[in-house]
Structure formats: C-alpha cells, structure tokens
Amino acid sequence: MPEEKRPExxxxxxxxxxTLAATGGAVAASALLPxxxxxxxxxxxVLPAHAQELSETPxxxxxxxxxxxxxxxxxxxxxxxxxxxxxxxxERADIESIPLIMTLSVLRQQQPTPETLHTETGTATIxxxxxxxxxTFQPQDVDLTPFGLAAGDTLTATFAFVNPQDGEDTxxxxxxxxxxx
Numbered sequence: 001m002p003e004e005k006r007p008e009x010x011x012x013x014x015x016x017x018x019t020l021a022a023t024g025g026a027v028a029a030s031a032l033l034p035x036x037x038x039x040x041x042x043x044x045x046v047l048p049a050h051a052q053e054l055s056e057t058p059x060x061x062x063x064x065x066x067x068x069x070x071x072x073x074x075x076x077x078x079x080x081x082x083x084x085x086x087x088x089x090x091e092r093a094d095i096e097s098i099p100l101i102m103t104l105s106v107l108r109q110q111q112p113t114p115e116t117l118h119t120e121t122g123t124a125t126i127x128x129x130x131x132x133x134x135x136t137f138q139p140q141d142v143d144l145t146p147f148g149l150a151a152g153d154t155l156t157a158t159f160a161f162v163n164p165q166d167g168e169d170t171x172x173x174x175x176x177x178x179x180x181x
Contacts, residue, residue, distance in 0.1 A: 059090040059098055059161070062134065064171035066157040069141050074173075077180045078149035085138035086159040086171055088124050089131075097125040099162035100137045106147065107154040114156065118142045121162060144177075151179040 064087070067073055068080040076082060084102055101121045105114040124135035137159075149155070156174040161167045 059088055059092070059095065059167040059169075061159060061167070061169040061171045062087045062089045064157065064159045064173050066155070066173035066175055074175050075178055076144070076155060076175045078147075078151060078153070078177050079145050079180060081141050081143045082155070082157075083138070083141050084157045084159075084173075085136055086124070087134055087136045088167070089134050091133060095126065097123045098135065098166050099123050101160055101162050102137070102139045103158045103160075104142055105156050105158070106149060107156070109150065109152045117144075117147050149177055151177050153177045 065083070065085045066076075067083055068076045069083045070080070072083075082104070084104065086100060086102065088098055088100070090098075099121060100123070101119065103116055104118040105116045107114045118139075120139040122137045122139055124137040126132065126135040144155070154174055154176050156172060158170060158172045160170045
C-alpha cells in the first residue's frame with residue numbers, strides 16, 4: 001500500500017494532543033501562581049551546630065599594651081598611672097563586638113604569687129572608623145600610687161575573652177617597676 005503524503009502544515013492527532021496537554025498545563029499552572037511576586041516567607045536558615053562550628057573563623061588577639069600614660073613607654077614607676085589596651089581580629093562578618101576582660105596584677109619581690117590590683121570587663125567593638133576586621137578594648141587608666149608598689153615589683157596586664165566560645169587566646173604584657181629618679 002503506497003504511503004500517502006500529508007501536507008506539512010497538517011497536525012497529526014498525536015501532535016494535537018501534545019499541544020493541548022501542554023497548553024492546558026500552562027493554563028492550570030498560571031492559575032496557581034500569584035498575580036504579583038512576593039518576598040519568600042523564610043528569610044534565613046539556621047545551620048546545624050556541627051555545620052556552624054566548621055564555618056566559624058576564630059577571633060584572635062593581635063596585640064596588647066601596658067605603659068605609663070605620661071610618656072607612653074613601658075618604663076613604669078610605682079607612682080605612675082598606667083594605660084592598657086588590647087586589639088582583636090576576626091574574619092567573621094557576623095561579629096560587631098566581643099566582650100573581653102583585663103586583669104592588672106603585681107608580683108611583689110618577696111611574694112610567691114601575684115596579687116590582683118584591678119580587673120575590668122569591657123567590649124571591643126568593630127566600627128566604621130577602624131579596620132572592618134579589628135577592634136580595640138581600652139580599659140580605664142589605673143593609678144598605681146594607692147597600691148604601695150616598689151621598684152623591682154613586676155606589673156602584669158592580662159587580657160582574655162570573657163566567653164571561651166569567642167576565642168581562647170590570652171595576651172600578657174609585663175613590666176618590672178623602676179625607681180623614681
């Protein structure tokens with residue numbers, strides 16, 4: 001039986017059914033879509049604890065400082081006022097501030113253990129004025145006069161994180177007190 005040639009513009013029944021199904025599906029899908037695009041209800045997802053730990057970069061202490069306030073040098077007398085500060089660094093974008101603690105202690109010449117003179121807790125805050133990844137905490141200046149210190153005593157400023165999950169670094173600066181000239 002010779003094959004009939006169909007005109008190229010004629011649709012076969014199969015092609016017609018496919019076209020109708022596709023058109024009907026598009027019409028049905030358009031009925032389900034909103035008229036206007038709206039923002040999704042879920043704005044953020046929380047990572048599981050094990051994934052958060054892997055993605056966090058630690059905060060580190062870059063440097064700390066102990067000096068007399070008048071000359072800004074580490075040569076300190078028993079009657080000076082001292083200044084201290086610490087600088088931290090992080091690559092984490094979610095950090096705006098970190099609580100830190102500074103302990104100022106003295107090891108007197110004839111004592112086996114240090115004595116705490118001053119403790120202060122404060123915050124290192126990242127601001128637009130400083131490096132976007134660094135922040136500094138500067139406690140109040142401490143007048144050494146009331147503590148009855150002597151030349152040869154060792155003064156130490158120790159900085160640490162208040163919350164161990166923020167970081168485990170410590171920074172220590174010491175200075176042996178000198179005689180007043």
